[in-house]
């Protein structure tokens with residue numbers, strides 16, 4: 070099995086990682102986005118009738134801000150209704166209200182503890198994203214034993230946060246993986262150094278009197294720097 074490009078892939082997970090790399094996306098961001106869409110799709114489809122899930126909501130599971138909005142959007146897109154969103158948010162709100170009432174009458178330190186408890190959102194979609202991110206990092210480090218994958222990872226537009234995540238995963242792995250990662254990291258550092266230089270030129274040319282001097286390369290570096298810090302999943306995904 071191979072991806073659409075030249076990276077050898079053994080299953081759909083590897084095809085997805087290969088596609089992301091070949092399209093100049095961050096494969097770890099991409100895995101996270103895929104996981105969040107899958108989780109939101111599942112919640113939108115079954116969230117209203119899933120007793121187990123509502124029991125978990127009653128025990129303190131909730132949704133973070135982006136995934137509260139994301140659930141509602143996904144459900145509208147899939148079913149043109151807001152039933153699952155309303156059922157789930159009602160379960161969360163009921164639980165939150167009970168906790169807020171319980172803590173409102175306490176002394177200062179009790180309230181601080183109560184707020185800390187409330188601030189621990191325990192979003193199930195975020196949890197799925199973390200799992201997907203960890204799994205993607207492990208898989209990519211495994212795949213780096215192949216020369217083509219290792220080269221692709223060295224030159225890929227991996228976002229900065231996921232460079233750190235891969236680095237941390239590699240540092241805790243076997244000597245073999247550590248050795249492979251240090252080559253990838255060296256290539257990434259070269260890429261980032263070149264990006265930083267071109268970005269500085271772009272910034273230098275960005276004053277109104279110099280704007281006409283901006284080259285396409287500098288323009289591209291400016292866009293790449295936003296992907297470097299902002300992440301670059303495949304936003305066009307509709308699967």
Ligand SMILES: [Zn+2]
Pocket residue numbers: 095096097098099227228229230231300301
């Ligand atoms: Zn990323």
Ligand SMILES: [Zn+2]
Pocket residue numbers: 132133134135136192193194195196
């Ligand atoms: Zn979340």
